Amino acid sequence: MTPVIAARGLTKTFGDLTAVDGIDFEVPAGESFGLLGPNGAGKSTTMRMVGAVSSRTAGDLRVLGLDPDAHGPEIRSQLGVVPQEDNLDPELKVRENLIVYGRYFGIPKAVCAKRADELLAFAQLEDKARNKVDDLSGGMKRRLTIARALINEPRILMLDEPTTGLDPQARHVLWDRLFRLKERGTTLVLTTHYMDEAEQLCDRLVVVDHGRIMAEGSPSQLIRQYASREVAELRFGSDRNADAAARLEGLAERIEVLPDRVLLYTDDGEALLERVTDLGLHPTTSLVRRSSLEDVFLRLTGRSLIE
Amino acid sequence: MTTTTAPAPVRRGGGVRALYAGNARAILMRSLTATKSSNWAVVLSGFFEPVFYLVAMGYGLGSFVGDLTLPTGETVSYAAFIAPGLLAVSAMNGAVYDSTWNVFFKLHFGKLYQAQLTTSIGPLDVALGEISYALLRGGVYALGFLTVMQVMGLNLAWSAVAAVPAVLLVAFGFASVGMAVTSYLKTFQQMDWVTFVMLPMFLFSATFYPLSVYPEPIQWLIKAMPLWHGVELVRGLTLGVLDPSMYVHVAYYVVMVVVGLTFTTTRLRALFLD
């Protein structure tokens, strides 16, 4: 089966800056695909090229089998886009935002109106239908933007940091909704800074940094490949972490020194903690946890995800 | 599967399919929906402004000026002479207001066009939709003003009916060029240039007196300006002075429309689809 998105050597430059540096990836239909990377990695730029609102500088890109440069309107008619920053229409009321947006796709007004009501329920904004957009809270605007992206029943839903600014409950509701869309066969492409979100939602993801793909795989594959089974997190106080880390050398497969803590990668965290105590070191706090995507990320980019 | 070497550079292609989805209607409908909650005083003032001018100048000043003799030898009242000029000017003002200030705001402060262009809408749809809105408003004003002229007995010939499409063409031309120019402007200060060009055009383009009062070089300059063509076209129709030079006036506006749409579309694409 042909993938719904296929990029080869996809590149975007802004003057001297190479924002996306020759990346290759494919997304088969129905998959939930994630782009993970620190600020400025090139995630949004990639999303915009796939969304046919930004032309590529070089390389090849097919979305639903078409070239976005030549078939922008045709491709965009099958996409739902949630941009990183909301761009709702402040001159229109909440419900009008949905209907008018649907009209942009050439969908008949009656159909738009029916879907708008369903989507208002989906976004839990029924009682705000007649409010102005500016009266909504940040999280409500986000939910409206996501609802709006579904008005054309898209084959591919592109979500650029969909849950940034949402409260935990709203995030879980949204994950649930995205899961249901996925079950109905919608392809999801999303960027996120939240590891739990990536682990929950993505079948497969790529870690991007400086416009390049650093690694690719399912969340569990990536953790197996780039991190040990467990991590011990030790805190010695901010000015003593580096000294302590020097004395811990050789104790773990890998040691990562962060400003506030030292991370020790190992297969058996408890055993390691004992050896730390044997060395006469007494961290103020210590904890052992399973490795996560956060650790994969730290290893690959040298940065934590949320800066 | 990480990076490939030396990817092929890409040329921008696509033609009309990349620019136009045939759905300018949706853009127009959006503007109409937004107008519902807008300031009706502003909308109505666009209608009354030329009416006030007509009363003040046509009847006030007209009682001093008396009647005018046209090049064809006919004599008409001063009010009947300036009314079609004011009609063309109101079409220009309505079109320019909507295609400059409104568009400038949407380009730089709202993210409207950006949002519209993430749908199947293309830049030509946006340009046509926004311009149609300016046109619709200009058209309503024109119809109202023509009605006032009819009531006052200032439409001297049956051909005045054709002034409606003529005024729409004038508005279309100004709106297209207005939107094109605006899409290249970056600051509010630059927007003042628009006023700087429009005001002298309004005062000197044979709106209030015949072009023959000027020395010849100035006449040529004014004839190069768009408003004069609009004034002449509409005046010929309401006074019933029809002659082949009208084709030139029409052609002038058709060129404005084509040039304006081309630049607007290109610029919108560069701004939002790059």
Ligand SMILES: Nc1ncnc2c1ncn2[C@@H]1O[C@H](COP(=O)(O)OP(=O)(O)OP(=O)(O)O)[C@@H](O)[C@H]1O
């Ligand atoms: N229109 C533009 N003009 C110039 N530079 C740009 C433009 N858009 C993005 N960039 C640059 O390209 C790089 C990648 O930006 P991009 O927005 O894709 O990052 P990102 O991965 O989405 O980051 P974040 O997590 O902060 O959203 C950055 O260095 C950014 O400054």
Ligand SMILES: [Mg+2]
């Ligand atoms: Mg981004």
